[in-house]
Amino acid sequence: xACAMVPLDEQQVTEAAGPMGKERTLPALHPxxxxxxxxxxxxxxxxxxxxxxxxxFLEHGRFITEDLDWxxxxxxxxxxxxxxxxxxxxxxxxxxLRHAPRGLDPSxxxxxxxxxxxxxxxxxxxxxxxxxxxxxxxxxxxxxTPSVFGEIIYNNFxxxxxxxxxxxxxxxxxxxxxxxxxxxNIFTQQPCYYGDLDETVPSILQVMDTILAKCGLQCExxxxxxxxxxxxxxxxxxxxxxxxxxxxxxxxxxxxxTTIQAFLDIFPAACSTFHCHSFLNRLxxxxxxxxxxxxxxxxxxxxxxxxxxxxxxxxxxxxxRRMVETAHLMLQHTCLQPILEGSENIQMFVEExxxxxxxxxxxxxxxxxxxEQFPVADDVxxxxxxFPLIDETRTSYLLQGVADAWDSVGRRRPQ
Amino acid sequence: xxxxxxxxxxxxxSTVSKREEFTEHVYxxxxxxxxxxxHSQELFSREGLTWQKIVQFLxxxxxxxxxxxxxxxxxxxxxxxxxxxxxxxxxxxxxSAAVFLFETxxxxxxxxxxxxxxxxxxxxxxxxSAADTCCAAxxxxxxxxxxxxxxxxxxxTRVTEADRHITAFGRNISFSYDxxxxxxxxxxxxxxxxxxxxxxxxxxx
Numbered sequence: 001x002a003c004a005m006v007p008l009d010e011q012q013v014t015e016a017a018g019p020m021g022k023e024r025t026l027p028a029l030h031p032x033x034x035x036x037x038x039x040x041x042x043x044x045x046x047x048x049x050x051x052x053x054x055x056x057f058l059e060h061g062r063f064i065t066e067d068l069d070w071x072x073x074x075x076x077x078x079x080x081x082x083x084x085x086x087x088x089x090x091x092x093x094x095x096x097l098r099h100a101p102r103g104l105d106p107s108x109x110x111x112x113x114x115x116x117x118x119x120x121x122x123x124x125x126x127x128x129x130x131x132x133x134x135x136x137x138x139x140x141x142x143x144x145t146p147s148v149f150g151e152i153i154y155n156n157f158x159x160x161x162x163x164x165x166x167x168x169x170x171x172x173x174x175x176x177x178x179x180x181x182x183x184x185n186i187f188t189q190q191p192c193y194y195g196d197l198d199e200t201v202p203s204i205l206q207v208m209d210t211i212l213a214k215c216g217l218q219c220e221x222x223x224x225x226x227x228x229x230x231x232x233x234x235x236x237x238x239x240x241x242x243x244x245x246x247x248x249x250x251x252x253x254x255x256x257x258t259t260i261q262a263f264l265d266i267f268p269a270a271c272s273t274f275h276c277h278s279f280l281n282r283l284x285x286x287x288x289x290x291x292x293x294x295x296x297x298x299x300x301x302x303x304x305x306x307x308x309x310x311x312x313x314x315x316x317x318x319x320x321r322r323m324v325e326t327a328h329l330m331l332q333h334t335c336l337q338p339i340l341e342g343s344e345n346i347q348m349f350v351e352e353x354x355x356x357x358x359x360x361x362x363x364x365x366x367x368x369x370x371x372e373q374f375p376v377a378d379d380v381x382x383x384x385x386x387f388p389l390i391d392e393t394r395t396s397y398l399l400q401g402v403a404d405a406w407d408s409v410g411r412r413r414p415q
Numbered sequence: 416x417x418x419x420x421x422x423x424x425x426x427x428x429s430t431v432s433k434r435e436e437f438t439e440h441v442y443x444x445x446x447x448x449x450x451x452x453x454h455s456q457e458l459f460s461r462e463g464l465t466w467q468k469i470v471q472f473l474x475x476x477x478x479x480x481x482x483x484x485x486x487x488x489x490x491x492x493x494x495x496x497x498x499x500x501x502x503x504x505x506x507x508x509x510x511s512a513a514v515f516l517f518e519t520x521x522x523x524x525x526x527x528x529x530x531x532x533x534x535x536x537x538x539x540x541x542x543x544s545a546a547d548t549c550c551a552a553x554x555x556x557x558x559x560x561x562x563x564x565x566x567x568x569x570x571x572t573r574v575t576e577a578d579r580h581i582t583a584f585g586r587n588i589s590f591s592y593d594x595x596x597x598x599x600x601x602x603x604x605x606x607x608x609x610x611x612x613x614x615x616x617x618x619x620x
Binding site: 015016036044069072073075079097098099102103104105106120123124127128131132138157160161162163165166169170171172173174175178196199200203204206207210248251252255256258259260262311313314315317318321 | 417418419420421422423424425426428429430431432433467468470471507582583584585588590591592593594595596597598599601602
């Protein structure tokens with residue numbers, strides 16, 4: 001065991017080595033101190049499970065839980081040696097994040113109680129491992145210098161943006177407070193993650209453009225796609241694509257919306273990075289273009305399997321909710337909160353919020369759905385209280401625009 | 416196969432993840448099964464008594480002459496452990512087995528029923544002569560170390576399962592298995608434009 005009250009990254013240990021126990025001194029965090037272990041990658045529960053497949057899953061799962069329990073039992077210094085220097089461990093954790101069934105997956109529940117129990121054990125052990133990896137101070141005696149901790153997790157890819165998003169969507173529903181602490185600590189100790197997030201947002205916007213392109217649509221503000229080939233048979237659309245493509249597209253949309261919403265809900269500090277990429281306006285345009293098209297396809301196409309049609313409808317509705325919530329989260333954290341907290345630049349935030357609402361006016365379906373969940377009138381009222389100098393003509397115009405949006409989508413606003 | 420996921424696309428198209436090819440099948444299950452057996456054999460010694468600790472104790476507490484004879488006994492114990500676990504295993508496994516035998520025999524003068532059962536449970540069928548030789552070697556070694564010292568060494572370094580469980584990270588952290596899921600209650604009404612049919616259309620699920 002390494003010595004106490006000195007950060008792990010500065011500790012030296014003296015250990016017996018070789019058959020005759022000759023002593024040597026080495027840094028506490030050293031590859032030679034890693035134990036020989038053989039973490040196996042995770043495989044999701046089989047869908048049509050024969051007894052042999054069930055047995056294989058259980059055996060596989062037993063290996064993973066045994067190994068992760070062993071890891072969590074290690075003292076602080078040995079844990080970090082394993083985490084940093086054991087590639088099989090990182091492969092195991094990464095495979096879980098990639099392949100573990102989400103609650104939203106079409107077949108997320110294992111078919112046998114034994115498999116379900118095993119899946120739960122793995123789920124917990126993986127979370128606890130990530131939690132320990134996100135903790136630079138376990139106790140007074142067991143800690144790592146914060147800046148070194150930041151370097152370790154970043155340089156060894158123990159966490160990266162896709163992993164953080166996976167953690168949010170897999171564990172965020174019931175463990176949001178713990179996850180918030182974890183992610184906040186990761187970003188605080190290693191600000192490079194903000195840079196990575198900044199690099200990732202354009203890829204998220206690209207995902208939205210890809211969905212639109214598959215539907216033969218183009219988002220406002222998105223870069224122009226390739227011109228249509230002369231010999232192509234018209235644009236693809238949600239109505240004409242194969243049923244499997246439509247299913248995949250809806251699943252993709254559903255997963256993307258849930259993941260982004262979960263992440264911003266758990267770590268609202270990321271809203272400003274998304275904001276810098278005009279994410280809010282792109283999201284509203286995307287919603288306006290994609291949602292009616294997908295809804296129409298799900299409603300009007302002929303499905304042999306009606307339960308599949310119902311499932312897709314639920315997924316489109318779920319995605320709509322998550323997109324609207326994402327928009328609200330962003331408005332709340334980038335504009336409303338600074339206004340309510342009496343920030344110095346209150347006028348700037350008021351102006352920004354009004355501009356956002358004004359930019360939503362042409363996106364009528366989006367605006368009506370947003371207003372249904374988060375009434376714009378409530379926010380305007382808050383603005384008027386926090387900033388009495390607000391231009392009343394402007395707010396009236398805005399509220400009239402919201403009412404028009406409801407009319408133009410042919411719905412009646414709930415009283 | 417996993418459904419299409421946002422994070423899958425981000426891993427493929429963004430530059431913020433490790434670029435190395437993800438290796439799905441680095442280890443096969445047979446290899447891991449072997450390790451599992453090995454680990455169960457090593458478990459008792461991983462954080463408790465180790466061969467190095469026994470060697471270290473002898474180096475620090477015995478004079479040169481005693482050390483020499485104790486070292487001979489240790490060699491005999493290792494040799495017996497090798498016969499019991501099988502020649503094909505590596506040095507680490509043999510040393511772990513030797514520690515197990517040392518713990519088993521440190522306060523015994525012969526191989527009784529209880530010891531036989533414990534060894535068989537751990538390693539399967541074994542040559543009794545090897546256990547007998549080992550028991551005698553441990554007994555002579557303990558005499559060199561002074562019996563009380565040997566008992567203290569075994570007891571102080573012994574880590575029980577209960578101890579291990581208490582120290583497990585996250586043991587006291589409450590964890591929720593809740594996950595994001597589809598909620599049929601969230602199904603919103605149809606929001607087609609005015610040109611869309613809005614009446615008489617049912618999903619008829």
